Amino acid sequence: MATPVAEHVSRVEAAITNGLAARSPIAASWARSAQLHHLDPSSNPNEGRITAHELALARERLGPLLPMAAPHLDRLFQMVGGLGACIVLADAQGVAVDRRGSPSNDRAFEESGLWTGTVWSEADVGTNGIGTCLAEGRAVTIHRDQHFLARNIDLSCSSAPVHGPDGALAAVIDVSTARADLGDAVAGLIGNTVAEVARKVETDLFHQHFPRARVVVVPGLDRGQGALLAVDVDDLVIGATRAARQHLGLSGDLASAPKLLADLLGLEGHDSLERAEQAVLTRALVRSSGNISAAARALGLSRATLHRKLDRS
Template sequence: MRSTSTSVALRQARQHLLETGQCPSGLVDDRLARSWRRSLDNGLAPTGRLGCHDNLEHPALRQLRSLHQELLAHSRPVMEYLFEQVRDSQSVVVLASPCGTLVDTCGDPYFLGKAERVALTSGASWHEAQRGTNAIGTALAEMAPVEVHGAEHFLERNGFLTCAAAPILSGTGQLLGILDISSEHSRGNPHTLGLVSTAAHMIENRLLVSGSQRHIRLHLHPHPEGIGTVAEGIVLVSEDGWVVGANRSALAMLRLSAGQLGSVSLDQVLDARLDDLMQRHQRRPEAPLSLRRHDGAALFGQLVPDRRTVRATPAQPPTPQAPDDALARLDTGDARWRAAAAKTRRVLDKPIPLLIQGESGVGKEWFARSAHQSGPRRNGPFVAVNCAALPESLIESELFGYAAGAFTGGRREGRAGLLREAHGGTLFLDEIGDMPLALQTRLLRVLQERQVVPLGSAQPVAVDFALVCASHRHLREEAEQGRFRSDLYYRINGLAVELPPLRERTDFEALSQQLLQSIEPGRTLRLAPSVMAALQNYRWPGNLRQCASVLRTAVAMLDAHEDRVEWHHLPDDFQHELQRAERFAAEPQPARAPQNLDELSQSAIQQALESCRGNMSHAARTLGISRQTLYRKLAQRKQRAAR
């Protein structure tokens, strides 16, 4: 944004906006005008106060940081370097998540104290909907580097700040975070926006290189001396020659858009085949490759077919040995899944129950089995009980067992029951949220006393097992509404981890390859690039279970000599579903704007519930209201809908 906007012009534009709802042309630039209008549409007032204390509490902040641990790890060294460049200006360097919540700060202690007074601190949201025009929120909305000076902030309480922010993008164009430098308005530097943009590119390059182990890497620049600098282009190429990732410099050099990644081969953009480049690299590994675009423009490249990087880096401390256990064998690279596995490993040798949450089909039982096989009880039994599948009339006898002659129709010698069968190993209670309340009482007693009393017997039997439970329901809210015993919830929730749905995972390519290998272990199978791209963009309502079923059917359609899954191998109904999904995504969906305050409120509630995946507590915190208020508003909506 322009730093030359005069205070008079800003005051006139702001007054005109408040009176008419529009910014007059010529007084402020278009980007600032758009942001001010969005701020006004979000119900903010320049002199208004924030509705509530909206910082994430420590557990929620820790969870958010764990979701973005790779981004944090690669950003922190760059943030510290960046702070050294602006140390004398009393500044703070800030990293925000893709939703605008601050996850890390690095800065001058004196200015940090001032910044905290306006919640410029970890855990606070600086999304435009909460803070109005500001560099972080506006860079997020515009998906471009942004600078906001003093009175250009929509909220007057932030007018003492000058901020510059830039998006951090993945190699496929996905927003990973926002990097920001904030300082007092009187100490602003005209080079800050350039500094923060360059630093964001540095982080992007570090992340791209670290995640390139499964691909061939091609570093590009118009001059050979530019390879290895922050201005270089970095391209990820699959083994069969498809361009599957690139930083922004590479996209510009190759004249590609992020949307073309995965559907363009290297020889379509460069006058060279991958096999030829590999041979030239093997002959002279250190020599830059002379390349040309198809339009004749010259480029130079350096091929990196393995984990080596051409950029000189300082010596790093030894990397800790990666775990080699059953959980590691399921790990295909998604950061959220990996964080859940890392937490789980810490409690496997402790008497702490594990609660696995996530949508149906995300692989909760696979995760539970792998946790058992990775722990000290791996040689004991793993007993899985689907609480939603057992008939209510049988679940008590199945779980607790029964004595000889306990009831008509039972086995003459009685039955030990699944709880006793798990002795010395792991008991996995899947979909525990569907267990009848009466049975929850008996289970709670067993967990407290570590004894089972079979039906028809008065003699307790000692049991010793590790407890793992799973549910697709949000059990805390089930307990709050009386549908699940709160004392049982706190007993089984020693460590809660949530597995991400397939549509949100970042490792689809590796995961699908693992599924193909499990379907045909002795056969090298792969997905055609166009099929891979379509499957990656699909919503997968059935998650891993649905994906495995689709791939299993597709593999069955392959002829003996075929090793690549093409479109015609997919089930017909699934092909139609993919095509419908692509058409729906391509067509802009008209949305009627809310017509009054009530509709605006209901729209905000719906968006918050969707973004928080139905978690009422998180949604209420996002909206800045209490959970009881949120329940009341939802009840009012249901009453109006029933009229």
């Protein structure tokens, strides 16, 4: 009678051999694991764990992301900790730099490698929540025998990417559990929750990075997707989240090469000096609640000059 390990190895090898990679994202990841990274699903590779000094440097490289994510990870653990789950925050190299877990489960998770300092890239351990999320740049749930290595088939892992204010993939949030009674439906709910938390971290990072900018939600998209633009006082877009960049086709450093908000969103702009001046006058009147004298003072104009400009418009 075949062992669970042998059955898993046969299933993985058959999927790769039969060309399922073209039709299944999981099989495609298995193929990468075997053919690109030369991993064996039956192997038990040495646990990749970096030194304490290297871990400290990895945490430092994340900058404000680590403290910004901390309260969100705390709340996430309050929601899923009762399922026997642990939470891992990994950097863009797949290194676990922070985690949350119940002390009663810590030993089991440490033995599984779900611990700070361990490396979960696809190149190191094949198909898994963190590594496959990084490889594909999207939220994934790798449920039990969808893992590449047989040693990981008791785990169910849901991961979501966290992109920095520049749109680059900066980290991954992962929730993993070894509970055998965790069904596909519950795993899917956990995956949705992790993705939502990742977007909240992205949003907080974006607001912190552009403290003086006006943050605009890109219309026509679900607010939960986090498609945000940072706009300066001249209505120039100087920053955009990953979702906004994808939707609007933006790339590069927007702070150095900004875009007009009106052009990006198809809005009517103020392309003449006369119309731009009218917009300035209107804003001054609104801020002064229609008080001509107060608006004139705010603009550095005499009351008569402001009247003349308004009459001309």
